[in-house]
Amino acid sequence: MSVPYSAFCEDFYVNMRLGSQLNLPHQRETVLHFFERVQKDFPRMTRFRKSENGEYNIEEDRNSDSYRWVSLESRRLSSGYVNPPSLAEAQKLHHLLLELAPYNLGVSPIEIDYLDVLFGFDMSFSGNHDEIVAESLFGDSPLTCLAEEKGAKAVDFQPTVTVALSDDCRLQARIDIVTRTNSYQVRTGDFSDDAISIYLILRRYWGDRPRDPMEQLFSQMTTRAESLCENYIIPRILRPISAAIASRS
Secondary structure (H helix, E strand, O other): OOOOOOOOOOEEEEEEEEEEOOOOOOOHHHHHHHHHHHHHHOOOOOEEEEOOOOOEEEEOOOOOOOEEEEEEOOOEEEEEEEOOOOHHHHHHHHHHHHHHHHHHOOOOOOOEEEEEEEEEEEEEOOOOHHHHHHHHHHOOOHHHHHHHOOOOOOOOOOOEEEEEOOOOOOEEEEEEEEOOOOHHHHHHOOOOOOEEEEEEEEEEEOOOOOOOOHHHHHHHHHHHHHHHHHHHHHHHHHHHHHHHHHHOO
């Protein structure tokens, strides 16, 4: 099965983030038992390390085209699957972590701050990323008026938009567009092959303490994110940026 959305980007990934208002346990026995349990279901996750800031990570080989990763930070549990064969396959790791968190990490519904599902799209372009975004997404917007000034060059077009999807505003959707062109590259014309990243993030705030299991809510959010991608992200963001990149090739 082909990678979802591969026609529109070089890399696609589905991430999960579970935020806590309290510090998550980082004792040796707890951490090792938790990651060993993850490794039992995903034996290719063999690369374990601790960063200087105290973050624990376990992942598959990042040199592969497709790989999984898990990160345990002080107040957040995160995971991702880069270039999954399907959305259903991508959810398996995230579901496992959400099932394990209450028992292996002692995460209580009382302390949960939010739950995120992130759909990420990386589109490589060796040129001015901000110029591409301005051209493909802003069109005749008044916000591009400064670009009409003689000699003006785009150096920071990174829109972020957030909307509430529920009356209580606990379910929100955000679009982040991240460019990686800097002023030096614009000044010299020496551009890298970095990617323009488009993120669709659905965040569920936990203030009402929902009774449904976290993995069930995550599935519902993933389905909603898929619908938003099909209806909005692909036709209105990915396709215009892809066309603008193709026009420079």
